[in-house]
Amino acid sequence: MVGSPTNVPAAGSAPAGRGVTWGLVRFLDGHRPAHDLTYDDVYLVPNRSAVESRFDVDLSTADGSGATIPVVVANMTAVAGRRMAETVARRGGLVVLPQDVDPVALADIGSWVKERHPVWDTPLVLTPGDAVADALNLLGKRAHGAIVLVDAVGRPVGVVDEAACTGVDRFARLMEVADPEPLTCPLDTPPREVFERLHAHGGRLALGVDAEGRLAGVLTEVAALRSEIYTPATDTGGRLRIAAAIGVNGDVAAKAESVLGAGVDMLVVDTAHGHQEKMIAALKAVRSVSPGVPVVAGNVVTAEGTRDLIEAGADVVKVGVGPGAMCTTRMMTGVGRPQFSAVVECAAAARDLGGHVWADGGVRHPRDVALALAAGASAAMVGSWFAGTHESPGDLRYDEHGRPYKESFGMASKRAVGARTRTDNVFDRARKALFEEGISSSRMALDPTRPGVEDLLDSICAGVRSACTYAGAGTLEEFHQRAVLGIQSAAGFAEGRPLPAGW
Ligand SMILES: NC(=O)C1=CN([C@@H]2O[C@H](COP(=O)(O)OP(=O)(O)OC[C@H]3O[C@@H](n4cnc5c(N)ncnc54)[C@H](OP(=O)(O)O)[C@@H]3O)[C@@H](O)[C@H]2O)C=CC1
Ligand SMILES: Nc1nc2c(ncn2[C@@H]2O[C@H](COP(=O)(O)O)[C@@H](O)[C@H]2O)c(=O)[nH]1
Ligand SMILES: [K+]
Numbered sequence: 283m284v285g286s287p288t289n290v291p292a293a294g295s296a297p298a299g300r301g302v303t304w305g306l307v308r309f310l311d312g313h314r315p316a317h318d319l320t321y322d323d324v325y326l327v328p329n330r331s332a333v334e335s336r337f338d339v340d341l342s343t344a345d346g347s348g349a350t351i352p353v354v355v356a357n358m359t360a361v362a363g364r365r366m367a368e369t370v371a372r373r374g375g376l377v378v379l380p381q382d383v384d385p386v387a388l389a390d391i392g393s394w395v396k397e398r399h400p401v402w403d404t405p406l407v408l409t410p411g412d413a414v415a416d417a418l419n420l421l422g423k424r425a426h427g428a429i430v431l432v433d434a435v436g437r438p439v440g441v442v443d444e445a446a447c448t449g450v451d452r453f454a455r456l457m458e459v460a461d462p463e464p465l466t467c468p469l470d471t472p473p474r475e476v477f478e479r480l481h482a483h484g485g486r487l488a489l490g491v492d493a494e495g496r497l498a499g500v501l502t503e504v505a506a507l508r509s510e511i512y513t514p515a516t517d518t519g520g521r522l523r524i525a526a527a528i529g530v531n532g533d534v535a536a537k538a539e540s541v542l543g544a545g546v547d548m549l550v551v552d553t554a555h556g557h558q559e560k561m562i563a564a565l566k567a568v569r570s571v572s573p574g575v576p577v578v579a580g581n582v583v584t585a586e587g588t589r590d591l592i593e594a595g596a597d598v599v600k601v602g603v604g605p606g607a608m609c610t611t612r613m614m615t616g617v618g619r620p621q622f623s624a625v626v627e628c629a630a631a632a633r634d635l636g637g638h639v640w641a642d643g644g645v646r647h648p649r650d651v652a653l654a655l656a657a658g659a660s661a662a663m664v665g666s667w668f669a670g671t672h673e674s675p676g677d678l679r680y681d682e683h684g685r686p687y688k689e690s691f692g693m694a695s696k697r698a699v700g701a702r703t704r705t706d707n708v709f710d711r712a713r714k715a716l717f718e719e720g721i722s723s724s725r726m727a728l729d730p731t732r733p734g735v736e737d738l739l740d741s742i743c744a745g746v747r748s749a750c751t752y753a754g755a756g757t758l759e760e761f762h763q764r765a766v767l768g769i770q771s772a773a774g775f776a777e778g779r780p781l782p783a784g785w
Pocket of ligand 1: 692
């Protein structure tokens with residue numbers, strides 16, 4: 283039977299200390315949920331804590347993903363590509379490439395990510411003879427905001443940033459505007475030393491060079507700092523990790539083999555209605571090829587759905603129907619479930635079977651990640667929020683007020699379905715287009731103070747670290763066990779929001 287608030291154990295069954303339990307989550311006395319809850323409905327109360335510093339909290343996941351922070355990037359075309367994969371894995375998260383990526387392109391992205399340096403960022407590169415216009419077109423591709431000029435054998439000869447390209451002729455040669463004396467460091471320089479040398483030098487970028495003096499990577503001051511705080515998500519060979527999704531249609535075993543051949547570290551079997559026979563069959567097909575990497579499947583929102591997918595071969599179950607920012611499923615169908623309760627129930631069911639869940643969708647603030655982890659998820663999956671960053675695949679655009687944004691769209695939108703079914707006959711395409719359950723175009727603004735995905739990871743990890751210390755937890759497992767939650771009104775939620783403009 284589907285679990286529901288009517289199955290909440292009586293208050294007397296609470297563990298020693300405060301509150302009543304629901305699933306495996308503890309609520310304050312008297313806060314027994316009368317209905318399903320979403321992130322905004324709940325809050326965490328502080329516990330007596332022996333964790334002295336937020337830096338003492340270990341954010342690594344225990345779900346086999348190898349992630350050292352509990353953040354997974356959703357398999358959405360507008361969000362997850364090679365730059366996102368590289369950047370997020372370097373900070374310990376995992377990016378799932380969408381199922382719509384052509385197999386040749388997927389293999390190319392897989393090997394490209396595996397070749398990235400785990401510390402030094404990939405530079406944007408032009409030559410001294412290129413034009414300012416070329417640099418301006420390229421600058422938005424990376425949050426580090428500068429382009430390195432290299433000579434014919436790849437040795438750096440200058441750096442240009444946006445300031446250098448402002449107020450000059452667009453056809454001016456880059457060598458005329460470049461900083462000709464950038465800081466260079468051997469690749470094995472410790473990040474802290476890079477930070478200090480760059481701070482003293484005053485430039486935007488430190489250039490990492492190999493033994494022949496050729497450009498091999500770049501670090502900003504903040505990137506060097508992050509390298510000392512985060513641990514990259516790497517495979518056993520020390521290479522950055524990456525995951526990829528497949529759907530449930532067609533020859534699933536062949537698709538799984540093709541994706542695994544691209545060197546992915548985790549395989550995600552993804553469809554809107556994960557609790558369907560086709561998914562069970564798809565998981566069996568995936569298991570038949572002995573994937574050798576953990577398998578994720580979804581999406582579901584019930585304990586039975588979770589159990590069925592784990593029994594069919596999933597190691598991790600993706601939870602969430604309808605909370606996604608691009609998702610119209612609840613409005614179209616009435617189907618779904620408030621996300622916090624869905625995660626609580628599915629996580630409890632997964633734990634009984636030794637499995638895990640990812641809380642997929644609806645994350646709009648760092649607090650939502652903390653609450654998903656408190657509910658028992660091993661990681662939160664984030665899509666649209668990260669669409670509005672330099673690392674998402676879309677082109678940087680500007681609105682009528684000159685504010686930067688990127689376009690985002692849902693994977694069940696007319697736009698995504700049209701692209702996915704482009705090789706079908708026109709009749710089938712028209713039939714499939716009827717079942718639109720996502721937005722085809724939305725604008726995700728880049729926050730000028732936090733335009734890179736690493737800025738957002740910083741705020742998520744800071745929020746989660748802090749939440750763990752409030753709960754008195756040194757690990758994510760302890761956080762789940764110790765978290766005590768309360769239920770709040772809309773006014774309670776509103777009270778917690780900052781008021782930058784006064785009232
Ligand atoms: N988390 C969420 O709330 C949702 C996520 N999505 C995302 O959109 C992407 C596309 O997923 P999807 O639409 O499943 O496309 P897929 O291409 O994976 O196809 C889904 C298959 O399941 C069948 N199916 C049966 N019932 C349903 C149903 N209620 N909704 C959708 N398919 C159904 C479809 O058949 P037929 O077409 O003949 O009916 C089709 O064969 C995925 O990335 C998914 O995660 C989409 C919707 C909700
Ligand atoms: N119903 C739909 N759900 C979608 C669609 N595209 C993506 N998704 C789901 O959303 C999450 C990401 O959530 P977000 O709030 O962080 O954007 C993603 O993983 C999918 O499960 C869609 O078109 N329709
Ligand atoms: K929604």
